[in-house]
Amino acid sequence: MISLFRKIRQKLLSENRVTRYLVYAIGEILLVVIGILIALSINNWNENRKDNLLMKKYTENLISELKSDLLMYDELDDRNKRVAKNIQSYFAYYNSNQPNLDTLISKRDTLKANLRIFASSTYTIQDLISTGNLRLFPSQTKTEILKSQRTLEEKSIYVKETFKGITSLIRELDKKDDLLFRHHYSTKQHESVRNWRYNLDSDKYLLDNNLSVRFLNLFSFQESVNDDLRSASNELLDILKIL
Template sequence: MENKTSKYLTYAFGEIVLVVVGILIALQINAWYDASKKEKLKQVYTSNLISDLTKDTIQLNARVKLNEYQLRHLDSVLTFIQHPNTTAEDIKQLGKNDGLAGLRTINTYNDNTFNILKSTGNIALFNDTIIQTIMELNRLQFAAKGVADGNRSSYFNLYGSYSKLYVSEIEGNRSLEDDLWVQVDAQKHASLFISATRSRRHSISRFIELTNEVIAKTEELLGMLIPN
């Protein structure tokens, strides 16, 4: 009787061990499958991020180059204005011939992948260093946009005031244009023209500065994502 009981217990114990081992193997397989699935998803996100960031660097560098050209032109205008021999009439003539230009200080970012990572929580697929760099890049982008929006608003307020008072080129009627500019008070014109020109220069200068910071952080993140 005791021998039968012993055999039964041994058999039962063996069955339990087999069940536990089976469960552990199943859990291991599931864990491996889960890890494999996450790794494949991470690879897709990495590829998409690299594509987005590469496009950004191309666009941002082109925008900086354009604004650097505008900045050099503005510096030459301000150098002329600041010359001791320059008069209000000279500035009036400058306003008549060149007027004021707009601004191209709006950056658009390829941020679809970032937005998906953030909304789904899948940003956790990456290590802490990459996550921190992604979030810092997003912060720099947001800060640069806020500064650019504020500076653009300030400039276009002056630009709007200037446009209401002083006509730009009247195509096909140069004599009317000349007549209108003859009536312009050179002192009042000079004051508004100089203020607007300085505001435009400040907007462009800050845009270049902050965009270069975004470019540097973008390239840093690309260096982390692109395999050596």
């Protein structure tokens, strides 16, 4: 094709058809420009197609992760409510007139309260931010994604702070316990902590009750936090589902 164009130009020049040569040259330039524009258009279309496919994949991952988080919020709330109900039942019996110590101990032993920090599954948001691929999403969606991540980070900090009071009480309990005996490294139990559960006036019993109160407060706070996180997740889900 290039050889054909060259021959045509040479023929026009040899025949002194300058005007026709100029018209032809302009036409040839226009063809080249049009070819470049078409190539750029195809390239842009291909890049946009890749971006759309990548955004679709991110969207699918985000939706899956947010749904997983919502299930975890519900699971954590249900678990906390069950433990809180047992703690409240124990407190009610503790406050009754002349509670039977064996029954009281039995109720206390069923509490099984423990610390549990919720870990979000939304790793895709972190990937979007670190790679700069957040640019793939429309402005409103980007805003909601960042808002959801900020809410999660803030609430996680608040929950971790509430754990400090509980962990400090647990350390105090350990100081007043015979860990050697409790972890079965010895068959002898220290006299100061032997049968402490039957002594409602013991320091260890007081600390243990205080710990249960802290757990109740934590569960109530976590429920409030989970409501906020659940709301943020649902708002983001509603936007992602229409992309």
